[in-house]
Amino acid sequence: MPLQLGLDTSGPHLALAVADDAGHPIARRTDDVGRGHAERIVPTLEALLADAGAERRDLAAVTVGVGPGSYTGLRVGVATARGLALGLGVPLGGASSLAPVAWAALAPGETGVVVRDARRGNVYAALFERTPDGLIEHLPARKRPRDAVAAEHGDARWVEDVPPDATWLATRPPGGAPPEPIYL
């Protein structure tokens, strides 16, 4: 059973998911690990595959969240994704780390501004619309003052501190450009 792995470590959560090659979600884990991504990632990956009734050789593609978010967390995720893709000999891709949050938070037809604290009064913010088929990113992630984002997107739903759903990453078209962390 060829599976795609989605992986995001850009926030306090370790978010992992697998989907089959038709894009159907098979299993996911979203654990609040604080700064413990490097400690938890391999055991959580094994638990995820056990949930899915799969083995590591079933992994046929890897897509990783490339941020924006914690630089340290991003490095753990992207380095892990690179090691997995190299070791398994499978395609590797990257995608926004705010999209899995939008996927978890928004209902079909809903538009939301996904924000993540970026310290000193700033947030990382992106505007997403959930459609019946997926997500549309109306505004890509930027780092801006929290007040300015709130004033600008008063009509959209404010999405903050919602755990990501890595299923969104696991259902991206496999491969693409090598993942480069977004350092905003």
Place this chain on the structure above:
Amino acid sequence: MRVVLGIDTSCDDTGVGIVDAASGAVLANVVASQDAVHAPFGGVVPERASREHLRVVDDVARRALADAGATLDDVDAVAATYGPGLVGALLVGLSWAKALAWARGARFHPVHHLAGHLASAGPPDPDAGGATPPELALVASGGHTSLFLVDGARHAREVGRSRDDAAGEAFDKVARLLGLGFPGGPALAALARDGDPDAVALPRPLRGQAGYDFSFSGLKTAVAVRLERDPDLPPADLAAAFEATVVEALVDTLRRAARDHGVDRVVVVGGVAANAHLRAALADTGLRVRVPPAGLATDNGAMIALAAWQGLGVTADAAEAWTRDAAPYLPLDAAARAAS
């Protein structure tokens, strides 16, 4: 062919080495230097180091495997430095190596950076009875200056360390004072060849101490003060005097520690072990001195694979190895106690 792949990303160089799992021979040792990344800043910028490791790690590993004539199918075990070092830089190599090992179904060994340096010169020759003799190990690099007593079971106990700058760091800082750029250690040593070490008097650090510590920060300041007072001092003489003082401090302390501990074997590892003056002074001590082969003195991945192969500080608890986190501050003997 079965191989151990080792990676070190503890500071500013991305190193991947390949060691033959049967013989322990180093088959490949690729180091991607970040000197060009950090030179404009006059020192290592941790954030840039982390980014650069992540950018090049796959390519460095592919080159190492190609150099060794090996493929990923040959990888039996993967070893990675987990500390000490820059935490962001460590996390890149550690996370990448865990994932690679897991993906290959290979074993994973977290390795202490200094255990890697200790392994770089190989184990000591057995004594007449066939046992592994105790020895003193001096680690002198840009990040560390420590003296260890290594017993016959290859357990290391720190008996001395730098109280401030590492020896290699002092070379780099004095090189900068002399306008030699970054990292200037090798350039400083080259300049010192043409100088007279007796032309400039510099204070000998920690002269008369009972212990085996080192200190290089005051020496660096003494060079700065001399330069300020007398800008026309020939730089070669100053470089030669500085180098001679560092070498004297290292060798005298090593000789005294060897006498006090009743050992006649020493191993000198780390980037400063490549210094020609130090090697010459060591040869004059009458001690049995080992140094790492060329290319294994400075930070590299092969020494991490060698430590795993020699079993230096390697945990027997495979499940714990997968959960090992990066440890930016980590004395070697504390790490060994935790592993045993």
